[in-house]
Amino acid sequence: MADEPRVRTLIHGTNALQRGVPAQIRITLGHPMENGLRHDGYGNVVPRNLATRFECKLDGVLVVAADLYPAIAANPFLAFWLRADGPGTLSFEWWGDNGFHHRETRDIAPA
């Protein structure tokens, strides 16, 4: 069993796609998005720990990219619109502080 905590994500909207029809994809990343300004119960600063960038690509072609800042709420939620003209592989990739990096893929088969 790995020691590092598992990265949790929710990805909705990759089923029931239609060729050429824009469809909304909604994603959530489990991430504390600590802005480095909060204090714990002992008065110590909780160190900054942010997810800073997200990219969604379809077979390597960019769908949407987002630069995330401390103003993004914890467990960052993003929704965006995809247009797929045929089957392919969607990649969802996040980067952040402390070497954070997570990538997932979903195969899509628009009708």
Added chain:
Amino acid sequence: MTAARVLVAVLASGVVAAAGAQPQPRRSGLDFMSPALQALQRDDAQNPAMLWVQDGALLWRTPAGATGQRCADCHGDAAVTMRGVAARYPAWDAAAGQALSLAGRINRCRQRHQQAPPLAAEHADLLALGSYLGLQSRGQPLAPPADDRLAPLRAQGQQLWQQRLGQLNLACAQCHDQHAGQRLGGAVIPQAHATGYPIYRLEWQGLGSLQRRLRSCMTGVRAEPFAPDAPEWLALEAWLAVRAAGMAVETPAVRP
């Protein structure tokens, strides 16, 4: 059991509700939230608590403890076998010889059948399983069992609910029964029905238990919170279940 029959049975079992104390009609904390936050709770594609529910579904199928048993090995598909279960807790556990919350029951199962250690109240795995099982009762009426053995615990919970606490010398009932719907600072005081636990609380930016919420209430009135393993937490939870009997389970809820 219908909500009305539950209420009658519970009252007949010896719990006396203080006359005129409860706000009527009973309204969930959901009602006191802005439309945007209500939408957040209602949409599974947006509710951050679903991260924990997803984990709970995974844990349900994951071997645990010395026996390597999975929850699913005994209980099968939770969507079928656990339907309505969370709505009936806290409940009397014959083998334990005491009342248990759902979290307590999960821990008992872990120890007894998986030979796995019990998990602390705010442990991510326990919250995940609790939210996953709670989801299987979502939409169903809270149905505290008509069980005389729970009467002393519920009475203790009701007494705690009405007891002034802390430097602010406030009882839960004063805010949440008498002044529910009025404003404290910028926020509306909810009726405080525990129908959606574990909740995703925006202030925590994470999922937490009823005990955690009650602890912060006690801190809020400048009272020293009960010890983590104190019986008072279960007593309050048992009383709150009676108080909200018949209201729909909302787990996993979103709250400010």
Added chain:
Amino acid sequence: MTRTVLPARRQLLGVAGGLVLGLQLRTARAVSATATLAEVERQWAGGQPVREGRVQLEVAPLVENGNAVPIRVRLDSPMTAVDRVQEIVVFNERNPQRDVVRFSFGPACGRAQADARIRLATSQQLVALARLADGSLWSHHVDVIVTLAACVES
């Protein structure tokens, strides 16, 4: 005037005497925490005119809890190869830092529309800024009132 920034680290650089450092690297942005909203708008626009209109920033005018505020940015565009939106960014007025989010729309994007959930420290103005492929720049300013929850966990 530009200054090289290590691309692997995201740093906040302070404003020095009116000089604003703007740098476009894939993983690094120089944003001053103390700049005003107007200053970061000007910096983003790079001296080009910005017109109020076309882009929409949707956010509730009254927010009960600043911890998780849903926002949506959108601009009606055919999103063809030549007639498209390149990016929509959101800045704030009163958080510790001006940036909120920056969306870039690629060829596989179906609509210039995106949602996020943000944090707002207090009542303030937000602005969405859009850059179109034809070089035109558009803005939408919105005032948001934030009432904070009364019971704060100690």
